Amino acid sequence: MSARRGTVPVRGYAVTPWSRALIDVVEGRNTGDGGVPVVDSTRITKARRYFRDRHVHQLTIRPGTVTSSVQGSQLDPFEVIVSMRTVDTPTVVTLLSARDGVTEVMSLARGEQPRTLGELILPTESADVAGDCTCPDDSGRCIHVLSTMFEVAAEIDRSPTTLLTVMGTSLPELLDAIEDLSPTRPPAPAESGRTESEGTGSAEPAGTPPRVDFFGTGATAPSLPSPPRMSPLTDLDGTALRAALRASGIAPGDIAEAIDDLTDLYDRIIED
Template sequence: MARASSGRSRRAPSRSYGVTPWGAAFLRAFAAADSRRMSKARSYFRDRHVHGLTVDGGRITSSVSGSQLDPFEVTIELRTVDAPTVVGLLRAAGRLGDLTDVARGGQPVGLLEFVAPTEAADAVAGCTCPIDDRCIHVLATAYEVAAQIDHDPSVLLAVMGAPLAELLALANGTPEPDAPDRGHVVDAGRVVDDDFYGDRAALPDAPTLTDFHAFTEFEAPLLRQALRATGIAALDVAEAADELAAMYEHLGGRSRGVGT
């Protein structure tokens, strides 16, 4: 027997931001904003008004569509941290393994304390709209960055001018002197991944991936059809495609930019 319809249309799932400790820590630099603007900016974020989001060495840029025909251009510059200093602090605290944790998607509290912004003065923002530096376009961009950090904590490191690749290179360049075993191994001056099997074996280098991008090589209708075949609802296909595109950009290592 067919089930009676409730008469209510299914709404697209609401987007979230700043739901993890690292995402929330980034938003400290924007906590002093006007509450009414914050409410409007949340709507802009959830309705995907932020486009072309990029992160590069402590500088964030985006285009935010609003009530006018042309989008507004947003620039946010963060007070960056010094990568060698961060590695030195981690080494002194015996927490170099936090870098491995971040590479796996973890959000270690120890590393966060060394890199996160602490106050509104840590962020200087600008927008082509006539409002001041905490306009709804700047806030919507900040929420978009926080959402990206929730999914990939290494984005915060790029935002703060100390990308994960640089931190790992610095950590691997000097052996940790007489440090107790805390789940990672130092081999010939290189921090090796967790010593899971207890054989202190160095891991091989990661393979070189072919430059291939599914969202340029595949036809969009076929991709949507494949997503639907997995059981994803029609209203969720667009959001799933966005997340897949961001994953391919991250895995391909094409830039520090974050696609939206």
């Protein structure tokens, strides 16, 4: 009974595609240098422990801005401000329409994280995320900024629309932009009676530009998507992992720290 009472559930973050992609940018893993993080592993490990031990308080997520108060090594907490390079909603919808992904927006209401929409709204480089903290570390990626972004990732795991807010848009704004975009599509003229049976070879009226479908049109196809970085420690069944650690002789109260150590070790392995 005492062992069960001392067991503390391990907190997770970046367990869904959108939040994992965001954290990869925050840590600098997608900067084109082979996935090596800009942030050193020691800071990441400390920030994970801050997240796990709930050192982040008063988390506030507004369009393009995240603020928090993080209890650190000093008596008074440190104040954190993270600024995001926001997206332009009409541009996102235009690009989404060009890739036949408008219907993805409605899947957000079902708690899904559609890939095409994510590729258009997620930050793509470390410079898109600017961190500021009242602690002495002025690197922009101190453990307080990192732990704050881990909390944001956990919120995105719970509610994908959180990413929209972080990036300066919202589901209603996307839907309004889609509605505004619809009238711009030119309808077929009523007086045109040409059909495929009349030898035009197309049901479209003369003068209508061909639709870009990337199949046999000679148009440049979009670049292949980059597969998300996989982490076995977040993809494994957490219950089975904790059971394996207990079977290896680790005390129940030390399991969370052991998982942190394993995650740190895995990061060092893939960096090399």
